Amino acid sequence: MDLDLDDSTREFQREVREFLAANVPAQPLPSMDTEAGFEAHRAWERTLAEARLSVVSWPREFGGRDASLLEWVLFEQEYYAASAPGRVSQNGIFLLAPTLFEHGTPEQLERIMPRMARGDDIWAQAWSEPEAGSDLAGIRSTARRTDGGWVLSGQKTWSSRAAFADWAFGLFRSDPAAERHRGLTYLMFPLDAEGVTVRPIPQLDGEPGFAEIFLDDVFVPDTDVIGAPNEGWRVAMSTSSNERGLSLRSPGRFSATAQRLIDLWTAGADTGTAARDAVVDAWIGSEAYRLHTFGTVTRLNEGGKLGAESSITKVFWSELDISMHETALDLLGAEAEEASRWTDGYLFSLSGPIYAGTNEIQRNIIAERLLGLPRGSSR
Amino acid sequence: MKFALSPEHLDFGASIRKLFESGSTAAAVRAWSAGDPAPGRTLIEQLAAAGALGLTVTEEFGGLGAEPLDQIVAFVEVGRAAAPGPLVESAAAVPALLQALAASDPEPAQRWLPGISEGTLSATVGFAGRGGRAVAVDADRVDLVLVTDGERLSTGRVGEPVRSVDPARRLFVVEADELIAEGPQVVEASAAGFDSGALANAAQLLGAGTALLDASTDYVKQRKQFGRPIGEFQAIKQKLADVFIGLDLAEPMLYRAALTTATPNRARDTSAAAVACADAAYRAARAALQVHGAIGYTAEYDLSLWLTRVTALRSAWGTPDLHRGRVADALRAGPAADPSGALT
Numbered sequence: 001m002d003l004d005l006d007d008s009t010r011e012f013q014r015e016v017r018e019f020l021a022a023n024v025p026a027q028p029l030p031s032m033d034t035e036a037g038f039e040a041h042r043a044w045e046r047t048l049a050e051a052r053l054s055v056v057s058w059p060r061e062f063g064g065r066d067a068s069l070l071e072w073v074l075f076e077q078e079y080y081a082a083s084a085p086g087r088v089s090q091n092g093i094f095l096l097a098p099t100l101f102e103h104g105t106p107e108q109l110e111r112i113m114p115r116m117a118r119g120d121d122i123w124a125q126a127w128s129e130p131e132a133g134s135d136l137a138g139i140r141s142t143a144r145r146t147d148g149g150w151v152l153s154g155q156k157t158w159s160s161r162a163a164f165a166d167w168a169f170g171l172f173r174s175d176p177a178a179e180r181h182r183g184l185t186y187l188m189f190p191l192d193a194e195g196v197t198v199r200p201i202p203q204l205d206g207e208p209g210f211a212e213i214f215l216d217d218v219f220v221p222d223t224d225v226i227g228a229p230n231e232g233w234r235v236a237m238s239t240s241s242n243e244r245g246l247s248l249r250s251p252g253r254f255s256a257t258a259q260r261l262i263d264l265w266t267a268g269a270d271t272g273t274a275a276r277d278a279v280v281d282a283w284i285g286s287e288a289y290r291l292h293t294f295g296t297v298t299r300l301n302e303g304g305k306l307g308a309e310s311s312i313t314k315v316f317w318s319e320l321d322i323s324m325h326e327t328a329l330d331l332l333g334a335e336a337e338e339a340s341r342w343t344d345g346y347l348f349s350l351s352g353p354i355y356a357g358t359n360e361i362q363r364n365i366i367a368e369r370l371l372g373l374p375r376g377s378s379r
Numbered sequence: 380m381k382f383a384l385s386p387e388h389l390d391f392g393a394s395i396r397k398l399f400e401s402g403s404t405a406a407a408v409r410a411w412s413a414g415d416p417a418p419g420r421t422l423i424e425q426l427a428a429a430g431a432l433g434l435t436v437t438e439e440f441g442g443l444g445a446e447p448l449d450q451i452v453a454f455v456e457v458g459r460a461a462a463p464g465p466l467v468e469s470a471a472a473v474p475a476l477l478q479a480l481a482a483s484d485p486e487p488a489q490r491w492l493p494g495i496s497e498g499t500l501s502a503t504v505g506f507a508g509r510g511g512r513a514v515a516v517d518a519d520r521v522d523l524v525l526v527t528d529g530e531r532l533s534t535g536r537v538g539e540p541v542r543s544v545d546p547a548r549r550l551f552v553v554e555a556d557e558l559i560a561e562g563p564q565v566v567e568a569s570a571a572g573f574d575s576g577a578l579a580n581a582a583q584l585l586g587a588g589t590a591l592l593d594a595s596t597d598y599v600k601q602r603k604q605f606g607r608p609i610g611e612f613q614a615i616k617q618k619l620a621d622v623f624i625g626l627d628l629a630e631p632m633l634y635r636a637a638l639t640t641a642t643p644n645r646a647r648d649t650s651a652a653a654v655a656c657a658d659a660a661y662r663a664a665r666a667a668l669q670v671h672g673a674i675g676y677t678a679e680y681d682l683s684l685w686l687t688r689v690t691a692l693r694s695a696w697g698t699p700d701l702h703r704g705r706v707a708d709a710l711r712a713g714p715a716a717d718p719s720g721a722l723t
Contacts, residue, residue, distance in 0.1 A: 001448060003382055003638060070380055262710050273700070280703045283710055284632065284651050291631035294382035302383075312624050360613075366623055367616035371596050376611030 003294065005074075012067070013074050019051050020082035028341075032088045033207035038122075038164040041088035045119025055093055055117045058101075062109065063117030069297045076250035077290075083256070091161055092116045092123030096169050099186075103227040103235050112188075124162035124191065126170030126213055129155060133358075136171065136236070137180035141215060143172035143187060149221040150174070152189060155214050162211035163200040165191055171232045184232035188224045195219075205347045249317050251290035257324050257345070258286035264331050271331060278327040285320040289313065308369040311362040318352030318359060325349045382631070384452065392452045398425050399460035405681045411463035412546035416520055419463040426453075426462075427498020432470040435575070437478065441493030447578070448637040454579045455633075458586025458692075461684045463547045465517040467696070468503040469495055471579035473525060476504065476572025480532070483564045491523055505535060505553040506573060514541055516695075518551035526553050527569040532560045545691035547684070573696070574649045578636055580696040581649075581656040584689065585626065585633055588660035591667040591685050592622050599670050615670055622666045625659035632656070647709035650702035657693045657702075664689040 005013070029044065030037035048054035049063060057072045058064025067075065087093065097116065100108060115121040132138035141154025156162075156170055167190050175183030191198055195218035200208030227235035265271070265279045292313065300306060325346035329336040336343070353359040367373045384392075399422070407418035426432055431453040436442020450471060457466055474495060477488040494500025501521040505513030507528035515535060518524050524535030535553035543550045560568075596619060599610035609615050629652075636652035639645060664686050668675045675682045693699070 001381060001384060001388070001634060001638065003380060003635070005380060009380075266711055276707045277700075277703050280654070280706045280710065283706065284655055285628075287635075287651065288628040288632050288655060291382065291635050292628055294380065295631055298381050298383040312627050315620075316624055316628055360617065363617040363620035364613065366620040367610075371592075371616075371619055371623060373596065373600065373610040373616055373619070374608050376607065 005070075009068075009071055009074065012071050013078060016053065016075050016078045017082070019053060020078060020084055023047060023051075024082050024084045028083075029085045031207050032086060032161075033163065033203075033209040035164060038088060041085055042119045042122060044085050045087070045089050045122075049118045054089070054119070055097070058097070058113065058117065062113035069300055070294075073250060073252070073293055073297060077252035077255060080250075080252040080256035081259070088161065089116065089119055089122055091125045091165075092121070092167075095125055096123055096188075099226060099235060103186075105223075107223060108226070121166045122161065122164070124159050124165035124168040124211070124213075126156040126159050126162070126168040128158045130157055133158075137184075137233070139171050139173055139184060141170075141172050142176070143174040143185050143220075145174070146219070149219055150185070150187065150225070152187065152195075152215045152218040152220055155212060157212045158201070158210050159213055160209060162191065162198055162213055163208040167191060168213060169226070171236055174232075175230050178230065181233045183230050184236075185229045186226040186232035186235045187220055188226065189215075189218055189220050193218050193220075203347075204350065205344060249314075251286070251293045251317075254286040254317060254320060254324070255290055257321070258283045261324055261328055261331075264328055268331055275327070275331055278323070278330065282320070282324040282327055285316075285323070289317055289320065292316075308365050311357075311365040312370075314356060315353075315359045315362045315366075318349075321349040321352050322346075382634070384634075388448070388452050391449065392456055395426070395429060395431060395453050395456040396459065398422075398429060399456065399462060404460045404462060405684060408461055408463045408547045408684050411549075416464075422462060423464050423466070423501070424498055426457075426466070427496075432466075432498055433474075433492075433496025435471070435478075436474045436492045436496045440474075440478070440481075440488050440496070442474070442496040446637070447575075447640045448634065450579060451582045451633060451637045454582035455586035455589075458583030458588075458688075459590045461547075461587060461590070461688050465501060465503040465515075465521055467576050467579045467583065468516060469501050469521070472504050472572045472576030473502040473523070475575030476525070476527070476532075476568050479568035479571035480560055480564060483562075484560055487559055494522070504572060504576075506569065513553050514550050515553045516543075517549050518553050519549065524553050525559075526555045527565065527572070528555060530562055530565050531555065531558060532565045532569065533558050543691050545687040547688070548691050548695070570646075574640070574645055577653050577696040577702075578633075578640070578649050580692055581633055581636070581652045584656040584660040584692050585629055587685050587689050587692070588622070588626050588629075588656070588663035591660070591663040591682075591689070592619065592626060594682055594685070595619055595622070595663075595667045595670050609670070618666045618670065622659075622663045625662050629655035629659040644709070646705050650697070650705040653697060653702045654699055654706070657699055660689045661693055 029040045032038050032041040045054055052065050055064045056067035056075050060066055093116065100112060129139055129141060131140055141156060143150040143152050152172055159168065162168060167188060169188045171184045172187055173183060174185040195216040197214040199212045201210040201212060203209045261279055261282050325342060328342045329346060332342065368375055402422060404422065407422055411419040430443055433442035434445040434450045434453065435447060438444045474492055477492055481488040491500060495502060500523060502523040503515040503518050503521045504525040505515035507513040513526045515524055518537045524537065526533045526535040533555035534557045536556040538552035538554050541550040541552060599615050600608055602609050632652045632655040636648035639648045667682060668686060671682055674680050
């Protein structure tokens with residue numbers, strides 16, 4: 001057991017650190033959930049792509065550099081430590097891309113991935129529906145067979161980034177006669193297609209990070225189906241485990257927040273034992289998650305799989321994120337009310353226990369699949 | 380970078396676990412509390428025969444010269460079994476203390492460590508600090524009592540008994556007897572001994588927490604109320620899931636601390652592991668008692684052995700407040716110099 005980096009990994013880490021030091025905008029970009037901010041973030045994606053740093057873990061032919069899992073974790077650590085801009089492309093890169101690499105056709109990969117890597121197409125997720133949140137099988141939007149493709153109808157909601165994005169991906173009910181989990185098809189569609197209406201929904205922070213998507217007889221060609229028709233549930237499950245697991249919430253994000261919290265604490269007056277303990281616990285939590293991730297990377301490198309274990313970290317980081325921000329607000333005292341990076345971060349952290357499968361659902365998964373407790377009649 | 384226990388570690392842990400499972404460890408714990416140390420001594424002899432007591436003693440002093448991580452693997456099993464006796468003191472704290480002292484005076488290490496490694500000599504140690512007094516576990520049943528007080532290291536004379544919340548931990552006030560060493564090197568050696576004991580103790584807590592979770596999981600699968608196993612109820616599931624999360628995230632903190640004992644981060648990482656493991660074990664204990672209900676509150680039922688042990692160990696090697704304070708000091712001082720860029 002060791003935590004040592006080999007020379008080439010260290011060289012990669014150094015290159016990333018130097019690129020970020022030279023290129024991260026001195027002033028934070030405006031919120032990506034505004035029109036101007038969205039375009040500024042798109043431009044940042046292109047800057048990253050030019051250095052082949054927008055999708056480091058992807059194959060070279062699609063704009064990546066075949067980085068190992070460990071290198072990706074270190075890239076993220078450097079990225080957040082440098083306070084680099086949030087990734088407006090994250091839904092596509094972290095949620096859709098792993099699914100396409102597993103289930104996409106060569107034509108789809110060729111057409112979609114390089115544009116995603118450069119930020120030419122920015123993707124929104126269209127998972128949730130008014131009747132289907134954590135219970136994805138409750139999806140009602142339909143895909144109806146037609147010549148050369150499918151006709152989509154229905155409504156998606158709470159779609160992150162959809163207000164300004166170019167494309168979306170989600171599940172549609174293609175066989176109404178089939179059981180809940182069966183008869184779903186995984187489809188992609190352009191958000192400017194005929195029949196698509198997008199209505200932005202302001203989030204707690206006032207910005208339209210969410211949107212509703214209304215689909216009124218939207219035609220989608222067969223080439224935009226991911227995997228086999230009616231197999232969408234199985235295809236989507238690989239994405240959903242990714243969202244909870246390693247790829248969306250890299251430890252670097254929490255290490256960076258913990259460090260900012262330590263800086264806030266050390267810069268301030270002596271605030272007593274309670275604040276001290278909260279800061280210490282934030283650091284311990286971020287370290288525990290970081291080190292736990294190195295354990296996961298080791299297991300995956302040795303052929304292991306990321307299954308129900310991703311539920312453990314999802315609950316952990318989402319609660320850690322909130323408690324770190326609460327601690328910051330406590331340290332800020334009377335200034336805590338004033339809008340700041342900390343209040344923005346606090347509001348965003350509140351979504352953690354809700355999205356990607358609520359924490360209640362995750363705890364049930366842990367109890368049933370990892371502790372072997374009986375499933376029972378009621379959930 | 381390979382941050383996971385090796386097959387050798389796993390095999391070693393499994394062999395220690397088997398040793399505890401094959402005997403009647405719970406009966407030995409009860410006998411130890413009741414005044415009969417014989418079954419406990421048999422267990423300790425078996426541990427010594429398995430090489431578990433001299434792991435971190437160098438070959439020069441008759442030990443195996445293994446890594447701190449090997450010792451951690453063993454102590455997770457000691458905690459899982461709630462084994463009795465001054466094992467942390469004999470196998471971790473005293474060897475670390477005497478070996479740190481050996482740089483200036485190897486004589487005490489030469490005198491005592493070979494016996495500890497063989498299992499023919501047991502030791503305990505008291506750190507003066509609790510209101511100026513030193514308290515040592517099982518001081519009446521060991522061959523060597525050490526007392527450290529600032530710059531002085533002495534053998535100890537056994538004084539008044541002190542009742543522990545855990546009846547299997549027999550505490551005694553110990554007073555300095557013959558001086559062994561004096562000077563600033565004793566402060567450093569004493570810190571090394573304390574950190575080694577605190578880390579082994581954290582491992583025990585993680586093991587005890589895991590045992591408590593296992594017992595709880597087994598119990599809620601078979602205990603029925605309202606015609607259903609109580610493990611079907613969400614309130615139970617969510618409570619035990621939180622215990623699982625706490626233990627799973629504390630484990631890497633323990634391993635990292637075992638990897639950095641020879642670095643400037645030793646105190647910080649030991650204390651972080653101590654906090655993480657103590658919190659996780661304490662949560663496991665609270666949940667275990669809750670899901671067991673009244674039977675868990677009885678001393679007859681074996682669960683009590685772990686419940687009182689976790690309560691005792693939570694502060695035996697530094698309170699959570701002391702450890703959080705040490706981490707806070709390190710964080711205030713800023714990141715330790717790390718020219719290699721390594722991840723520790």
